Amino acid sequence: MAGHISPKRVYYTIFGALMVLTATTLAVAFINLGALNFPIALGIAITKATLVILFFMHLKYSSRLTKLVCGSAFFFLIVLFGLTLSDYLSRGWSTAPGGFTTGAGTRVTIGPATAEPAEGAPEAPAGAEY
Amino acid sequence: MTTTVLPRVNYLNVRTTVASWMLTKDHKRIGVMYLVVVALAFFLGSIMAAGVRIELTTPQGDFVSADTYNRMFTMHAVFMVFFVLIPVVPAILGNFAMPLMIGAKDVAFPTLNLMSWYIFVIGFLFTVAAMVLGGVDTGWTFYTPYSSNASTSNVLLAGLGIFITGFSSILTGLNFMVTIHRMRAPGMTWFRLPLFVWAIYATSLVMILGTPVVAITLFMVVLERAFGFGIFDPRLGGDPVLFQHLFWFYSHPAVYIMILPPMGVISEVIACFSRKNVFGYSFVAFSSLAIAVFGFLVWAHHLFVSGISPYSAMIFSFLSFAVAIPSAVKTFNWTATLYKGAIWWRAPIMWVFGFLGLFLVGGLTGLFLASLGLDVHLHDTYFVVAHFHYIMVGGAIMGFFAGLHYWWPKMTGRMYSNSMAMLAALLVFVGFNLTFFPQFILGYLGMPRRYHVYPEEFQVLNVLSSAGASILAVGYTLIALYLVYSLFRGEEAGANPWLATGLEWKTESPPSPHNFPETPIVNEGAYEYSKREIKVA
Structure with missing residues (x-):
């Protein structure tokens, strides 16, 4: 159980970094980054947790x-x-097997592409949905 | 009553007041205390099972109502899973034997060990309260929305009881891991460790990594029920299948918490009673770790018909098949250990033979259920019920009894009647098969689980099953009788009645409060039976 003693400087630096990251989280919350909102917020949180574990919890010296x-x-x-x-x-x-149509109306097929049914081709019989 | 007085100071007679038990930090006494609580839980769970089997002897619901039936099978499973199967081998035999086997004076954190027992008891009392106040009707899996807003039964109390008990499991796992890392006797290298210790280590890993997840999940159900959070409610943007993911992330590995320690017991007993080194020691050791890790990658095979993505289901199906590999490694190695061994017919090995046969059936039927197509037919039928009882009762409970019969002379200093014990093993084996084999057929024919009525054509098989359950009950009662009898009238066992090699047999029976008069020094592997004379009585 050899306790590692870090210099105070390390604690202050890490504390500073955590504060900066907290401010960043807050600042980012006011900017709409679309799909990136969530990954960025989580990324900052993970960085902060890593700093705490490595330096405050002494994992780096364990x-x-x-x-x-x-x-x-x-x-x-x-x-x-x-x-x-x-x-x-x-x-x-x-x-x-024949693919499906998304809510937005896009036709999605899996495997080799099949030709779109020609105009005027007979409708698929009722009940033939997959 | 005339009782022979064991002449020396041991862990049982050093102090005999109630307070000396309630405040003990001795791992051996704590093991015995777990045995008492687990036996009580087993009794309660068995009563519930008896109710279920009585109801199912006739196709009509003439013994209890549908609602009472739901509560009975739920309480049966809650007691048996959380208060019997999970603690039965690690907390009882692990606590008693593991520190002895590595040559330690106690576990690494004795006070924490006592605290774990108290936490376990508090959780148990909450769950008993839930039963006394009317029980729970959701099934032991607490699926939402049964548990979140549909149920009017005592979900909160039972959930809280299991939540609390989880901490006992985590702390015990932690304690054991630290003990195995730090407290081994000089010369007890990792590859001289008995395989039971390896199994306990692998189990501890699962306990520490998995249990927090189920605790959080049950806590979320509590939030959902009490405050309407909507984590699992689609109307509020939640997803009921998420509950199933989170629940099974623990509860599937929990199956390995139940089966890995008995597998460790099997390795010990099989080596001792075939007087041979365990075949492929390192493979058996590492297969325990492999099962522990792989066990975390297969949970969604419980969800194949819950509406999960078929692509995801394929991954989980493949991974579930993969778990069969380390399990098969063990089974083949045990069989190879028996091969050309000098089999010594004593009660513990009888339980091992039972284990081998039943675990084989249980494991292989698991592969049926891991197959995507077949699972659609078999899901939620009696086939599943039969499958997991073959693993849990046929595997874990048979393994526990193998261990209990093996270490009983060490625990109590006295021998039980060998012929009675052989008879009990036979009764349990026959009763078990009669109870659960018909359920495979019932499930295959399409009888769903969790209903208190069924079509008339299923009656014959159900009556067979109930008859088997009563034979099982006779077997279990017999065990209780001769073991209790042996406490008073049993012959003195002596330090090493099985002429076994482990360190636990090098100290007296029952061991002194600090286990060994001086720290043992280890200079050979765990199973050097070839160096010993066999004296078969």
Whole structure:
């Protein structure tokens, strides 16, 4: 249990960095970045958490075993999020052989593209939806 | 009653007041205290199971109402899963045997260990309160919206009980991991560790990484119920399937919390009673870790028909098949250990044989359910019920009894009746198969689970199943009888009745309060049976 003693300078620097990042989060919240809103906010939060773990919680100066324990916790967090997202991100994908039409009216096909039905071609019989 | 008095100071007789038990920090006493609470939970869970089996002897709902039936099967599962299967081997046998096996005086944090027991008991009392006040009707899985806004039963109390118990599990896992890292006797290298210790280590990993997730998930259900948060409510932008993801992220690995420690027990017992080194030691050791890690990657196979993405389902199906590999490594290695061994017919090995057969059936039927197409037919039928009982009762409980019969002489210093124990193992094996094999057929024929009525053509198989359950009950009662009897009238066991190699057998039975008179020094592997004379009594 060899306690590492960091110089005060390190604590002040990290504290400063955390404050700057907090201000950045606040500032970014006023700018609409579209789809990037969420990733940027999370990115800043992850950076802050990493700083706290590395310097305030002394992970940077700990044994390799401690680093492994900490790393594996994050690994399993990624597993939880990643595999859950494998469901959410692909849930709209169709498995129908002929493709499907999205709400916006775009025709999506999977596999080799099939020709659009010619104008005036007979309608598909009722009930033939996949 | 005449009782032979064991002449020396040991962990049981060093102090005998109630306070000395309630405030003990001795890992061995804490193990025994877990045994008492878990036995009580097992009794309550069994009563509920008996109610279910009585109801299902006839096709009509003539014993209890549909609502009462829902509450009975839910409480059966809640007690059995959270208060029996999860703690049964790690908390009882792990606490008692693991520090002895690595040559330690105690676990790394003895006070924390006692605190874990109290947390466990508090969680248990909450859940008992939920039962006494009318039970829970959601199924043990607490699926939303059954649990969030549809149920009027005691979801909050039971959820809170399980939430609290989770902390006991996390702290025990933490305690064991630190103990295994820091407290090993000199010379006890990682690859001289008994395989039970490897299994406990892998289990601790799952406990620490998984349990917080289910605790948070149940907490979210509480928020949903009490304050209408809408995390799982589509009307408020939530998703009920999210609950299932989060719940199974813990609860599937929890299956490995239940089965990995019994697998460790099997390795110990099989080596001792075939008088051989475990075949492929390092493969068996690493397969425990592989199961622990892979176990986290398969949870959505419970969700194949819940409306998840078919692409995601394919990934999970593939990964579920992959878990079969480390499980098969273990089973093949155990069989290879038996091969050309000098099998010593004593009660513990009988339970191991039961385990091997039942776990094999349970594991292979799991592959049926991991197949995307077949699962559509079998999902939520009795096939699933039979499958997981083969793993949990046939695997985990048989493994626990193997361990209990193996370490009982060490725990109590006394021997039970070997012939009674062999008979009990046989009764449980026969009763178990009669109870659950017909359920495979029922499920295949399409009988859904969780209904208190069923079509008449299913009655014969259901009656068989209920008959098997009563044989099981006789078997379990017999175990309780001869074990309690042995406490008073059992022969003295001596330090090493099985002529086994582990460090726990090098100290007296029952061990002294500090385990070893002096710190043992280890200079050989865990299973050097080839160097020992076999004296088969």
